[in-house]
Amino acid sequence: MSYKVIAVLGDSITNGYWDDTFQGWFGRLAAKVSAAKSGAFGFSNLSQDGDRICDVLHRLGAEGLTRELDILLIAIGVNDVIRSPSADSPADLSPHLRAEYWNRLLDVAQRNTREIVVFDILPVREEMMPADDGLWWKNSDIEEYNDLIAEICAERKIPFVRRHDEWATRDLGKLYADCAHPNGVGHKLLADEAYEALSRLKVI
Secondary structure (H helix, E strand, O other), rough: OOEEEEEEOOOOOOOOOOOOOOOOOHHHHHHHHHHHHHEEEOOOOOOOOOOOHHHHHEEEEEHHHHOOOOEEEEEEHHHEEEHOOOOOOEEEOHHHHHHHHHHHHHHHHEEEEEEEEEEOOOOHHHHHOOHHHHOOOOOOHHHHHHHHHHHHHHHOOOOOOOOOHHHOOOOOOHEOOOOOOOOOHHHHOOEEEEEHHHHOOOOO
């Protein structure tokens, strides 16, 4: 088996914030893959807290393309639908801009990466809104955004991993550290789900 590099673009969730092991779901995924397939994969976390789809486009160009990536995971989007300072304020990025940036990102990714997998946006705990600094999220915004991303991925024949609906049925109070960030238990579950998805897609 040839050596492959798996990279991920994401935000604070993908960067592992509020995971008591400091690994996050991607770090836990890396450990799980390495234990099962020792020496077959390397890992690079290109995530940054606060990133939006427009930010990861530039991050891919500035950081991702300087590496020889074989597999690119993308888990981004919740910061695009922030509403502030009230629940009725416009979302941070309009649907038109979201679509434009997703297409730009995937254009670059498909030209430079052999395999791409996109993960959907997880639900938030609306009962805890507003979050810090008067930030608001709505699950209806997230659901509509997930549908948009899924449509773009389908047009490009890129795998899109849906988790939102199942997560919405779970007790997020036991899986989240706050309104939007998973705790250690949540990150472990995300890692297990990512491992299963990548195995099913024959990416790992």
